[in-house]
Amino acid sequence: MPLDPVSRLVLDEAGSLPTRVLVVDDPDLANHLVDVGHDVLASCDDQRDQQRLSEGVREWGGAYVEVVLARLGKAIASLDELAAELAQRANGRPLHLVAGGRDKHLTPAMNLTLGRSFTDVHASRGRQKSRVLHASGPRRDAEQRWPKHAYVDDLGLTVVAHGGVFAGPRLDPGTRLLLRTLPSPTAALDAIDLACGSGLIAAVLARAGHRVTAVDVSAAAIASTRATLAANGLDATLFRSDGLTALADASADLIVCNPPFHLGASKDSTPAMGMLADAGRVLRAGGELWCVYNAHLPYLPTLRAAVGPTLVAARNRDFIVTRTRNAPGERLRTEPPGAAVPKLVR
Ligand SMILES: C[S@@+](CC[C@H](N)C(=O)[O-])C[C@H]1O[C@@H](n2cnc3c(N)ncnc32)[C@H](O)[C@@H]1O
Structure with missing residues (x-):
């Protein structure tokens, strides 16, 4: 090459x-x-x-x-x-x-x-x-400032972030809206934090009692998630994966994701759409994919076509949170008129 x-x-x-x-x-x-x-x-x-x-x-x-x-x-x-x-x-x-x-x-x-x-x-x-x-x-006295630790009041959790991890030692506003919207569990599920970054979603899912697997393509993200979970006395299965590729078919009840909106330096949302579409393979029938993404991104048709019925569960000026049920028989090839009329929340 x-x-x-x-x-x-x-x-x-x-x-x-x-x-x-x-x-x-x-x-x-x-x-x-x-x-x-x-x-x-x-x-x-x-x-x-x-x-x-x-x-x-x-x-x-x-x-x-x-x-x-x-x-x-x-x-x-x-x-x-x-x-x-x-x-x-x-x-x-x-x-x-x-x-x-x-x-x-x-x-x-x-x-x-x-x-x-x-x-x-x-x-x-x-x-x-x-x-x-x-x-x-x-320098002999070079100071290592990473990973950084911070307490996230909104979640009552400590986050640990290595350098370069998305949002650093902070809660991303999109992730905040997603976690605020996610319903409290009624049963322990096999749950995946897809593209886990610093691992705050994984930590919330593990604290709620789910059996959590967290994946990310970045080693720094996996190291951060491991440290975030440990800082909160929580546990999950962690490994690097390009999207869901390393996960078995019909192996999860719940996938929660704040997807990457660009790949490397380019702002191409196609890879993220592919990653979300693969949820139709990894979720069991009736399982749910919860996502948050920038309101202008065209993910709704992909979710409806590749996974199943999708509702806008929350929305604010910047982000949309969607809830998608894995239903192979109900996948839509075209958008129903007026399908996405989300409610604005603060
Ligand atoms: C928007 S961040 C979300 C991070 C974290 N879940 C949060 O809410 O703060 C997206 C994450 O996607 C990861 N990512 C990018 N491309 C990926 C891929 N192909 N497969 C898995 N993860 C990927 C990035 O490393 C980053 O951690």
Whole structure:
């Protein structure tokens, strides 16, 4: 696989590499370096990236590595957490981090962030709308500020968030509306928190007595959910999954989801629609999918066609909460007139 401009620039800027390198969130670069004879350790937050790593790449277990090549996303918080972790593990030994991204995702705040954990930080010249940040001189006193803990009054729960996790250590307003609307359970159900992020939905479901499975494609999200549950003395089954793909057919009574409204850097809602549509496979007949999403997103027809009858259970200026019953025989191919006339709630 040819390297894209970001990986190419990272490689060129890194100069001559030692045999062992650590590659973060860039499977193509990791695979390329293995092909040309390096001993490559890799860490990928997104499970889909991890699954693309070739056999010769070894998973990074946290050991000190002198040269680290990383792909920057938009989340400064995950860079902050990574930088502090690398600096602490270096413990005074030399370390050169070369982190690249598309120009449109890089901000001066990233240099400041790296400066908290490294003494020398500078940006490369841009090339093909890409740029690299160099950080070296890991600080012995680098402070790890992640994961962050906070108490969420609305829910009476502690949330724990690693860097880059959606909404950080806070309750997202869409999730708040969803959790406020969810009825109290009358029985313990097999429940899934789909795309769990920091795990507040999983925690609410577990506290209500359900048998909970929480999945997310991001390792940071799974780690956060694990920590959120532990902080509240709760328990659930957790694993990384691309949507519901790792879940068996007809294995759940309830799925609760605040879906991603974009994939990576793009604002494409198609992947989220596919993820929600798959609920028709994973729910038992009569099981329910509860979702919250931005009011302008066109999910209602998909829910009605792929899962079953869907009601708008709550709505405010920004979000819609939908309740969908899995009913294969009642799936609609076309929208009934006036199907979505939701009630506004504050
Ligand atoms: C809007 S956030 C919701 C997080 C959390 N449930 C909450 O309410 O705060 C969406 C989550 O979807 C996850 N995600 C994105 N793509 C995914 C995929 N293909 N499969 C599973 N999770 C995904 C993201 O990592 C993120 O945690």
